[in-house]
Structure formats: C-alpha cells, structure tokens
Amino acid sequence: MDRLLEDIRDRELLRGRKAVVVGAGRSGRSASALLAAIGANVLLADTNETLDPTLVRELGENVRLELGPHSRSQFADAEIVVLSPGVPVRRMADVLADVPPRKIVGELELASWFTNSPILAVTGTNGKTTTTTLIGEILRRSGRSVFVGGNIGTPLCEHLLGGGRADVIVLEVSSFQLQNVHLFKPQVGVLLNFAPNHLDYHEDLEEYLSAKLNLFARMDESGAAILPASMRGELECRDFTQARKLWFGPDDAESSNFEAPHLPGAHNRANIAAAWLAVKQLGVTRAQAAEAIREFFPLPHRQQPVAEVDGVLFVDDSKATTLDAVSAALRSFDRPVRLLLGGVFKGGDVARELVPAMRGRVVQVGLFGAAREIFEPALADEFDTFWEADLEKAVKRLFSCARSGDVILLSPATASFDSYKSYGERGDHFKRIAEELA
Numbered sequence: 001m002d003r004l005l006e007d008i009r010d011r012e013l014l015r016g017r018k019a020v021v022v023g024a025g026r027s028g029r030s031a032s033a034l035l036a037a038i039g040a041n042v043l044l045a046d047t048n049e050t051l052d053p054t055l056v057r058e059l060g061e062n063v064r065l066e067l068g069p070h071s072r073s074q075f076a077d078a079e080i081v082v083l084s085p086g087v088p089v090r091r092m093a094d095v096l097a098d099v100p101p102r103k104i105v106g107e108l109e110l111a112s113w114f115t116n117s118p119i120l121a122v123t124g125t126n127g128k129t130t131t132t133t134l135i136g137e138i139l140r141r142s143g144r145s146v147f148v149g150g151n152i153g154t155p156l157c158e159h160l161l162g163g164g165r166a167d168v169i170v171l172e173v174s175s176f177q178l179q180n181v182h183l184f185k186p187q188v189g190v191l192l193n194f195a196p197n198h199l200d201y202h203e204d205l206e207e208y209l210s211a212k213l214n215l216f217a218r219m220d221e222s223g224a225a226i227l228p229a230s231m232r233g234e235l236e237c238r239d240f241t242q243a244r245k246l247w248f249g250p251d252d253a254e255s256s257n258f259e260a261p262h263l264p265g266a267h268n269r270a271n272i273a274a275a276w277l278a279v280k281q282l283g284v285t286r287a288q289a290a291e292a293i294r295e296f297f298p299l300p301h302r303q304q305p306v307a308e309v310d311g312v313l314f315v316d317d318s319k320a321t322t323l324d325a326v327s328a329a330l331r332s333f334d335r336p337v338r339l340l341l342g343g344v345f346k347g348g349d350v351a352r353e354l355v356p357a358m359r360g361r362v363v364q365v366g367l368f369g370a371a372r373e374i375f376e377p378a379l380a381d382e383f384d385t386f387w388e389a390d391l392e393k394a395v396k397r398l399f400s401c402a403r404s405g406d407v408i409l410l411s412p413a414t415a416s417f418d419s420y421k422s423y424g425e426r427g428d429h430f431k432r433i434a435e436e437l438a
Helices: 003-010 026-037 053-059 107-112 128-141 156-161 205-216 229-235 266-280 286-294 323-330 372-379 391-401 423-437
Strands: 018-022 041-046 063-067 080-083 104-106 119-123 146-150 168-172 188-191 224-228 244-248 304-309 312-316 337-341 362-368 385-388 407-410
Touching: 018 026, 026 041, 026 053, 026 063, 026 080, 026 107, 026 156, 041 053, 053 063, 080 107, 104 107, 107 156, 119 128, 119 205, 119 266, 128 146, 128 168, 128 266, 128 286, 146 156, 188 205, 188 266, 224 229, 224 266, 229 244, 244 266, 266 286, 266 323, 304 423, 312 423, 323 337, 337 391, 362 372, 362 391, 372 385, 385 391, 391 407, 391 423, 407 423
Parallel strands: 018 041, 018 080, 041 063, 080 104, 119 168, 119 188, 146 168, 188 224, 224 244, 312 407, 337 362, 337 407, 362 385
Antiparallel strands: 304 312
C-alpha cells in the first residue's frame, strides 16, 4: 500500500463516525472515497433520482447512496457534511438547520487536511484555468513535481487517494468551493480579478467577493497574497488577510516584457504577471518562467483559433461565460469582429459592462439560443444585431455577411446549459460548424 494512503487511513479523525456527502458528481464521489478510506460511515446523497445506483461500488463498502429530495433526517448525528461545489449552503438551510456550521465543509477543505505539500491556489472571475495551468507548467519547467487540479481536472481528494505526491499543489479554486473552507491555508494565494458572475448562485456581489477573499483568510505573514492592482483601493480598505500583499497589473515593468506569442491581450499580460509573482515566491527564476511562458499555448475554448475560411478567422472563446471575459477577448483583436452571444445569462449590465468594449471593434452581433431578451434591447440600437434559434444558424448567417479579414468570435457571455452540457461541448460544436464551412 502507498505510504500516503496508509497515512490517510491511520487518521482517527472520523473513524466510525457518520459523514454525509451532498452531490454525487466527481467531487462528491472522491470525497466519499476519502472518507470511507479513513473509516467513516458515508451517506452520499443526491437529488437526481435517475442516477445509476452502482456509482458507489468503487467507493468502498462504507458508502451508501441515497437519491431523492434531501431531508433533515439524512443529516441527523452527522459528524461532518461535505457539500459539492454546486450546492449553495443557503439553499440547504432548512435541511441543515440542526448541523453546526463548523461541520459543513467542501471537498477542497476536506482534502487539505491530508496533505503537507505547499499549496498555490488561484481564484478570480476570469482567467483562472489559463493561469493555473501556466503556473503548473512553469513549476514543472523549474524541476518540481506538480499536481494541478481542484476546480479543473482532478479533485484534490482523488489525487490524494491515488497515492499522488507533489512538491507543489496548484489549485484552481472557485467561489463555490471557498464558501465552505474553514482551515484551508495556501502558501501562495492569487486573486486574478473580480467582475459580476454567478449571481444565479450567490445572493449578491458582496457575498461573491467575500467568498473569493476567503481564500486568504487563514494566511499569515509567511504567505503571499497576489492581488490585482486595479482593486487596490477597494481591497486595502478590507481586513481580509495577514499575508504579505503583492500587487500586479498587465503593464508591470518586471513582467510585461515576457515573450508570450500565444497569449495575446492585456488580460493575458495580467495573467502572466500574476503567474510570475506567484511562482517567484517558490524560488522559480525568471529564466525558467520565461521559457515556459514563451512556449505556452492557450487551452481549448479560450480564444482558440479553430479555422480560417476565405480569410475569415473563426475563434472559439466558449469559456467566456461573463461580460467581463467577453470584453477582455474583444480587446485582443485589431480586426473587425462578428460576435456570437447567447445562452444562460449569469448576471451583469450589458450596456455598461460590454458595450464600451464592443464599440469600434464589433461590426455585427449574432444572438443564439437563450438570453435574447437580455442582449437584444441593449445592443440592437447601436449594432447590426440578429437572433437565430441555434448556434449553427447564427454562425452561418454571420459567415454569409463576413469579409476577408473579419473574425467570427464565439464569446457568448453565458453558461451553455440551455443547449449544451458544457462550454466545451458548445465550443466543439462551433469548431465543427467552421470546419464544415471550410
């Protein structure tokens, strides 16, 4: 047996105690497996009654699955309740009324109890995945063994149970995860930016920002908080951390001269600046960082060119699910843009937050799917705007109007769940449409 797994199983923390995990997705299943490994009696609860009950077979004999509406009885006598990231505490208030708040945690918090490796954690509204992945690549180039996961890829619980070891753990962390941490303490924490998002989940902007800042709450002067200079005025008025505060921006002299041929735009320069400040705290040299940054390619669905047809460039930025992310993408282009918008709107003011970035750049707007009632009133008076029921019709209509040198940009400012299982599936469909046009 791997020594790390032995160490986990030797913990007496929850042996023989009742643990309830809410949500049977990948994060919830990995939390259940870890709890079973340390001897807890685990109830995995999910409201989706169509789930396959055999899901629990591989999780351990101490895990049982219960499907259907949640009830107070499920949580009676629970020593710990682990909420999956997509489950807001406030929406569970009635059934969790008898559970002390200190016993309600997330998978991230649970996993952090079982590792001594230094943690570098990245949060923010936009750019988290790109920056987290870039940090991991820089650290690997510097000779470290690295685990990159959390809100992307592999949950930390799953990594630990697999016997994973790393010199540094690099995590993308969401506001959902950070609402349910009590002891989680990274050595380096990064806040990339902040803009309206997830207002369908959080009660208001203040709750959303407070969740982000909870990343830094337990850090002390031995740790480093990497923070955006654009928020300095607001953040310096808040008592949210004892960590050393280091500020970054897209035009920092120390970081702006990295060669990054595949990461265009001011938003990516800011991401690079944050990444460099973060890895610098762990002893990475400028030369090591420069090599990794120069050779780093953007991840799929993040301003990814997918085809060029008759001089028209098709760019997949399906990951841009907020107004702020679309604005950042638009500022990266010096060519006329025909913009695709549509899907499940997550909040914000289109006229105030998006229109200024569109002016002088966007020559046509193709709306598709849901949120027509949000975008059309704000855009139709100023931009050539139309609506189609689905993405394929919108793309083909834009292409019929496009000229050589134009960009057709899928940067939808929305979640994808009106028509697709994920932003990745939406981006893949866009790519197939472009390839068929070729």
